Amino acid sequence: MSxxxxxxxxxxxxxxxxxxxxxxxxxxxxxxxxxxxxxxGNALRQSEFDSGRRAGFCLMGACQDCWVWTRSGERLxxxxxxxxxxxDLVTTQPEATWPLHG
Amino acid sequence: xxxxxxxxxxAGPAGIxxxxxxxxxxxxxxxxxxxxxxxxxxxRRQPEGFTRDYRAxxxxxxxxxxxxxxxxxxxxxxxxYRPDTLVWNLVPRQLSCVSQGHHTTxxxxxxxxxxxATDRLMPIEGWQLAGxxxxxxxxxxxxxxxxxxGHRVVFMGSGPLLYLVASQYVKAGANVAAVLDTSPMSxxxxxxxxxxxxxGVLLTGMKLLAQxxxxxxxxxxxxxxxxxxxxxxxxxxxxxxxSAKGETLDIxxxxxxxGYHLRPxxxxxxxxxxxxxxxxxxxxxxxxxxEEGRTSVSGVYAAGDGAKIRGADAAEHAGxxxxxxxxxxxxxxxxxxxxxxxxxxxxxxxxxxxxxxQAFPWPAEQAGALPDSAIVCRCEMISAGELRRTVxxxxxxxxxRAKAFSRVGMGRCQGRYCSQAGAEVIAAAAGVSVQQVGRQxxxxxxxxxxxxxxxxxx
Numbered sequence: 001m002s003x004x005x006x007x008x009x010x011x012x013x014x015x016x017x018x019x020x021x022x023x024x025x026x027x028x029x030x031x032x033x034x035x036x037x038x039x040x041g042n043a044l045r046q047s048e049f050d051s052g053r054r055a056g057f058c059l060m061g062a063c064q065d066c067w068v069w070t071r072s073g074e075r076l077x078x079x080x081x082x083x084x085x086x087x088d089l090v091t092t093q094p095e096a097t098w099p100l101h102g
Numbered sequence: 103x104x105x106x107x108x109x110x111x112x113a114g115p116a117g118i119x120x121x122x123x124x125x126x127x128x129x130x131x132x133x134x135x136x137x138x139x140x141x142x143x144x145x146r147r148q149p150e151g152f153t154r155d156y157r158a159x160x161x162x163x164x165x166x167x168x169x170x171x172x173x174x175x176x177x178x179x180x181x182x183y184r185p186d187t188l189v190w191n192l193v194p195r196q197l198s199c200v201s202q203g204h205h206t207t208x209x210x211x212x213x214x215x216x217x218x219a220t221d222r223l224m225p226i227e228g229w230q231l232a233g234x235x236x237x238x239x240x241x242x243x244x245x246x247x248x249x250x251x252g253h254r255v256v257f258m259g260s261g262p263l264l265y266l267v268a269s270q271y272v273k274a275g276a277n278v279a280a281v282l283d284t285s286p287m288s289x290x291x292x293x294x295x296x297x298x299x300x301x302g303v304l305l306t307g308m309k310l311l312a313q314x315x316x317x318x319x320x321x322x323x324x325x326x327x328x329x330x331x332x333x334x335x336x337x338x339x340x341x342x343x344x345s346a347k348g349e350t351l352d353i354x355x356x357x358x359x360x361g362y363h364l365r366p367x368x369x370x371x372x373x374x375x376x377x378x379x380x381x382x383x384x385x386x387x388x389x390x391x392x393e394e395g396r397t398s399v400s401g402v403y404a405a406g407d408g409a410k411i412r413g414a415d416a417a418e419h420a421g422x423x424x425x426x427x428x429x430x431x432x433x434x435x436x437x438x439x440x441x442x443x444x445x446x447x448x449x450x451x452x453x454x455x456x457x458x459x460q461a462f463p464w465p466a467e468q469a470g471a472l473p474d475s476a477i478v479c480r481c482e483m484i485s486a487g488e489l490r491r492t493v494x495x496x497x498x499x500x501x502x503r504a505k506a507f508s509r510v511g512m513g514r515c516q517g518r519y520c521s522q523a524g525a526e527v528i529a530a531a532a533g534v535s536v537q538q539v540g541r542q543x544x545x546x547x548x549x550x551x552x553x554x555x556x557x558x559x560x
Contacts, residue, residue: 004233004337004356008274010152010248030149035247042337043232049483052334055232057480057519059239059246060143061136062220062367064514064550065481074203075552079242080138082149 005038018087027083034078045091112216114142115414116406118174119421125180127429132182140174144414191546192373205555212401217408219364223519224468228330230480232337237361241267250276252357256341258282260462261363265310272317279355285462286324296457299450366408372544374402380537383459387541395424416451419444469523470530479520481513493531501525501540517542
């Protein structure tokens, strides 16, 4: 899946390794989880209410569209949490899913 | 010696200037901020280890950003600073907070809410597709993370931020496909006398527009948004708008930055029981305040865009002024000259902000014209048609009642991005004014909390 975000500067940072849905990826130190994921893919998660993929919206912690989870079940806002070495993320909600609209 | 427990919520320009004024008067305020670093949204800092300088990050506002950050550094030893902390509830004289999964309470005698604003959004068919971001969000991506939200970005909406962010993207080397403004040129001409209250700001705005033309970015004024096209898997693939001349414009893009100026964050004030008033110029509900920032509830104050949308410069003045109001209420001496200076500056900014609202109006009429299939609540995928049915079938002509029936405003953003447009949809369907349908009440928790939080011993 092609990347959504495009890096324009600040590319000389140290790399950090993390795992997303079991696949190891590299990000740059200081990246938010959102930037780490969207510079390598085009979405963050699956909407619970329709078939749409979601990639965040406000980037300031107000819309809650960018939730991802650690393997142990902790929910993180991808826009306001930074990457950490060894972080093990999943992008599917470990809770119940609502019936889809329409 | 000052003994009142003073708590400020928000470490943006208003919160920092407020804290600074209180520290000078001998107080040691608690400053709670949801962000990890100070500066708020406008003067948001990039993470440690990033190397772009102030000029690259903040453009014409570089000196102000540096001054605010340096003021904060000087202030830090003299305040009780609690970053990365969400205030999620308010009961009389006490805040409920959560930080990194840990719950605490903070008692106060006086509270100053400097909670800022978010983008104000008007839905468009397809805005739920991945790749649509709020305009402010597009700016944060660049400022805080040095990324563009897409390979080919359309900027759509209205307001000064539209031109600012588009030109920042161009300058940073991003590919800007078009700038599409719903406001026609005629509105700007009508608003000019009021906007001349701040000629410097007006000139900066005109320079931004000139830079966009110089970079050969297509800029269209007076457009009507029709559709963001794309599919559920790949997200945005283009936008369709109607030009001022009535022609259909189709523009390919993989990202849209969408926004119509700002709306205030008033949930905590609402929980405190502060009175609200309808602001005619912007067509939205604001806190009812006296000229210095006192709310209708004794001991609760507000400043900055969360109190009155006037921008960052006004927020600094309002932050100082509200601190002086608090000092006066605490029977502390106040510098009358400094107070008069803040009030003079704010009077000019009040005039300017009315001009801005005239020049870049909230496109209320778009809500009534939304097709039934357009999504209003992007959290839970609830359409304009479903919301209209709560009016036509259930007679719900008041926002909170329509919310209970339709769930518009009940999703994870808690109405931040749909309730104003939802109110317009209801008003249009019911044939009444938007003021008559009311406003969505704030509810605790003001943002979703983790399932497990740990109680800290107090």
